[in-house]
Amino acid sequence: MPLSVRSITTVVDEIHVEGGRPVEPAARVAVVLATIENPWAGRGFVQDLAPVIDEVASELGKLLADRVVTALGAPVEAYGKAAIVGLDGEIEHGSGLIHTLKFGNHFREAANATTLLPAVEKRAAAGTVFDIPLKHVTDATIRSHHQTVEARVPDAPRADEIVIGLAAAAQGRPQARLAPLASEQ
Template sequence: MALSIRRTYTFETIKREEAGIAAATPLRKLAVAVVVENAWLGEYVADLGPAIAASVELGEMIGDTARRHFAPGEVQSYGKGGIVGLAGEQEHANALLTTRFADPVREAIGGGKAWISSMTKVAAPGTLIDIPMNHKDDVYVRSHYDGMSLVLPDAPMPDEIAVIVCFATGGRLNARVGGLTHDEVMAREAAGK
């Protein structure tokens, strides 16, 4: 099956200070959303395998957008989500967000060993969604527990699905709750452990 892409969105934020303290390196976040026609309306479909297979194209598209926005190795965290229009089922978004979808995204940003935090829901256009984010290589890096809140003013329409991936160049500014650090994860990776 081929997915019918209706619209794409990109949102970027750059945070330069927190609590009056300037960041040594600004935190960049990027959200990429692709809105597709929901092909499974009006009937229960037991096998969503064709959607899972077709989602690879979305992963490649979103990964290419991330590659254009970030230098190699710059992305440290990510998260994904989906909003299904009111005529669909939550499972329709989940079918588009599996590992088949995520692998091209990981490849585009230079890897990612950790699972990708996810949120899906059924909602009307303009509904807020909070996309949870975590470190791309180790979910135990507490400084990277973060997220992005997004509103797509005209999506999803009842017969659409919005697929969203968020990326960040670091953890929260001024993170100080301890735990494993990004640098420790990178040193462990370099040592091959």
């Protein structure tokens, strides 16, 4: 079953002022969301998701990783992934596509990352907002890079679709000033 992409949505956010103070350089976050046909929708309960995951996940991971890194336009310091499954699908359908090395390794390689990608997945109607968690690409304990980016596609996912997304930040939170985790241990 080939990958069937209906739309790709790209959002780049730049924060220039936080807490009334300038952010220099501007804090950049990019999100790329692919709305795809749910390859399992309408087929009833499918026990073995692996054949379709093997066929689709790598291509999808490569497509999104290349686009989000390009959209960010800077080295990736924090990253995350997400899936929203339309109402006729199962959360496992989105999880199956994003929780495989076939998908995630493209982003890890593009970001020179070593940590696991934080993720969010759920089933929801079109236009649902979801928050993509971000963590540092090489050290998940670096507090300044724990942040969340909000994303949505107004007309997706339709009941038989999945929205799959990657998010990347060029830095930690603007004006981050929490003490390092080690200071509490």
